[in-house]
Amino acid sequence: MTQIAEFEELRPLLFGIAYRILGSVSEAEDAVQESWLRLASSPTQPRSTKAFLSTVVTRISIDVLRSARIRREEYIGPWFPEPLLTDPYKDPERSAELAESLSMAALLLLERLTPLERAAFVLREVFGFDFAEVASTVGRSEAACRQLVVRARRHMDDGRPRFEADRKERDQLAARFFDALREGDVEGVRQLLATDVQLAGDSGGKAPRWGKGIIGADRVARVLIAAFPWFVRIGGTLEPHEVNGQPGAVTRDRDGKVFNTFALDVLDGRIQTIRSVINPDKLGHVGPVADAWAVIREVNQTRRLQLGRGN
Known part of the structure; x- marks a missing residue:
């Protein structure tokens, strides 16, 4: 498979990660595009394209979120995520779980987390990365990532709405x-x-x-x-x-x-x-x-x- 074909196959996952971290369609699309540019300009072929791109898009999203938080503090009126009509990350077996993680209510709960907590939670709890992958992606130890996820899960569970199941x-x-x-x-x-x-x-x-x-x-x-x-x-x-x-x-x-x-x-x-x-x-x-x-x-x-x- 060519490099660009691998990227296109992974694009929905990368967008899903970035959107849940950022709550912005435009910023998530920019992060995904930047991850491609970094892959294309890399002097060596990464051992795992998925690991490389997931790491790049997550770290870009963390950096963007840190600067975005300052703007959101000055935002006039309530701040909501940019509406997403279609989630390109299709996983029929987990469709309900993925839909819940996309809801306005869930994304607003994620706003309570630090950027690292948010990234670790999204990678682990939404997309099922193991802790070794999470640690490598966010640049922290596995033990630190476990703590990030525990704290994030506690905040999310405290405020999580229970939507109609049917x-x-x-x-x-x-x-x-x-x-x-x-x-x-x-x-x-x-x-x-x-x-x-x-x-x-x-x-x-x-x-x-x-x-x-x-x-x-x-x-x-x-x-x-x-x-x-x-x-x-x-x-x-x-x-x-x-x-x-x-x-x-x-x-x-x-x-x-x-x-x-x-x-x-x-x-x-x-x-x-x-x-x-x-x-x-x-x-x-x-x-x-x-x-x-x-x-x-x-x-x-x-x-x-x-x-x-x-x-």
Whole structure:
């Protein structure tokens, strides 16, 4: 197998590692590309291409994460990972486990870890590297890596949400939710929400946002129904889509440009959390991005005109 063929075969794994460490599609893609450049420019052929590339992409990701943390501390409003619609790392036998490690909730828990803890946890707990491989990859002893993973696992277990196990039931609930949202059925939406549901959005100060979040089934239902049916009236669309391994959707303006994404956390037959990413800087990989401010202005104008006419 040629060097480039080996790289292409390993690309999904490398992206999976980098994305889970960084929470950014664009930064993960850059890390993967840099790992290829380093392989291609290496004066010697590594004994194991997988070990070489895994080490390079992990160490690049650790370095990028360290600098990114400073920017995230200054971020306006809630920070969410860039939405991932399709995980290129396919492993049917572990699909549920891998999907959970991709969820917005899991990635936000990973934000609590140090960069080394995060890398060690991802390599060991998500991708099944043995401790000798983890140690070689992150440049620490096996004993140190065991401690990193123990600490990381403790943090993750303390905050880990327990999502609905039945994927079919979960997806059916999400479909009912999005149908009610399109139709402006406030009671239909409310019935699908947990009492203490939270609605939060990541705008980065570059698009409309919901402050620090909205909590409670009544308030969340009212806020969503106050805007969404009018969004549909001006030509907006909603496409149900798995987002970060969980039920979700992509919304688009009348020209097909991406307005935002939704990701839902489902537990005990109710929606517990709704996370929206509307920051245009985080949506470019999904498709051409809409002008969110212009869309909201048109929604508000349409609502005022129609309500003023009694429609």
